[in-house]
Amino acid sequence: MTTAPMPDTVSATADRHGHRFLLIGKKTIFSYHLGLYYVPIHAFQMITRFGLPDGLRDTYLADLAAHEDQQVYYSLFTEGHWPLQDIVDGKRTSLPVELERVTVDAQGNRTFTPILDAVDVTCRKEDVVHYRPLDPEAGYPDFVTALSFGQGDEVHLTHRLAGAPNWDEVITTVNPQGFQPGDLTPAATVTTTVKDPHGAAPKSPLTTGTRYEGKIGDRTVAFTAGRQGWWNNTSLNKK
Template sequence: MSIHPLPDTVSATADRHGHRFLLIGRRNVFSYHLGLYHVPIHAFQMITRFGLPDGLRETYLTDLAAHEDQQVYYSLFTEGHWPLQDIVDGSRTSLPVELERVTVDAQGNRTFTPLLPVTDATCRKEDVVHYRPLEADAGYPDYVTALSFGQGDEVHLAHRLAGAPNWDEVITTVDPRGFQPGDLAPAATVTVPTVKDPHGAAPKSPLTTGTGYEGKIGDRTVTFTAGRQGWWNHTSLNTA
């Protein structure tokens, strides 16, 4: 991501340029690309898995456990304006990454704090779960839609980004029922027919933590309770 000072962002890496991937999950750690509608190199929604060094994984999990009930996220920052397609087509098999804790204050300002020095992560094209360009002029769905990913009973939902402006969110579900392995890789679209899509940059999640929902994958029903939020952005996502 191009890291420029934004009203909602404070960063120790403000003068650097690169991609950010949010870390999602515990038993199986996935990486979710921080997309931007109006910056072409970052105008992609992508979910993948990286091969993470043991020390980085352990630091992430330990810090996550210490901040479980706070609005704290975790990202990998990797420097450089290289195309994400390099991962998808297999021409890039590793990248230097820096683990960051992302904290949010009462006004919504985000601070990216490095937790570990740069180390190498591996990447494989077969580990890409979802990859598609963002289209700012795409229409909105009638109801909230999400991309399901994860493994086993650890199921995550990323808001499926349609038109702009919009909101970007990843949650981990509690007690997911009805999800099949083929729903998680590649990521299937889950529609929540009881929750209207806000058709814009929602100021807060339409899915309430602790609330149970029924979703549809095609004609099949799945159920879940909305759990911990692993990412949220309704501001810089939409900044031109």
């Protein structure tokens, strides 16, 4: 199966087709699949960890440090439209990937620029933190809900995708409180006190630097919204 490149992106890999995984974190680096509601092979929300070679890890961390205060993201591009279930089932144990710097212009167009030649990363089914299909017909929650993942004091939140249209986002928290190791693997659902906008929000409902509370089950957690590691309210929803 092949599909056209996402129309709001420019990329040196635009004439090829494959999966992209956003890199999230510093101490422990996670990979977040770039999901698309209406492209069946990409209609999944997935969080996992890849085994990264030192050269890729060092290049990513150095480039991130140089762009820490900018709207810059990082992705791994791997060619081919194979099913993500292959990772979940343990059928696929390695991937050739290219490290990309993702920049965003004033109109919101994203440019994916390779900054490291292709290398192999390893993947293990036991490192999958979250995996679920997207359902554009699902209802919206009353409040913004997120999936928590990370390790130790490095806690990330990604918007739990419900119905379409919607927005896709990953943030790293600052001073997270109340999170337990079992909330991060597998990813737990965090329900905040912020009203869900029920659509493709024009900007994040979680403001950087603002303190929020939420619930995991009956337990209260708290966090300050920190650096945004991914944002998409456009190609996510394109039919």
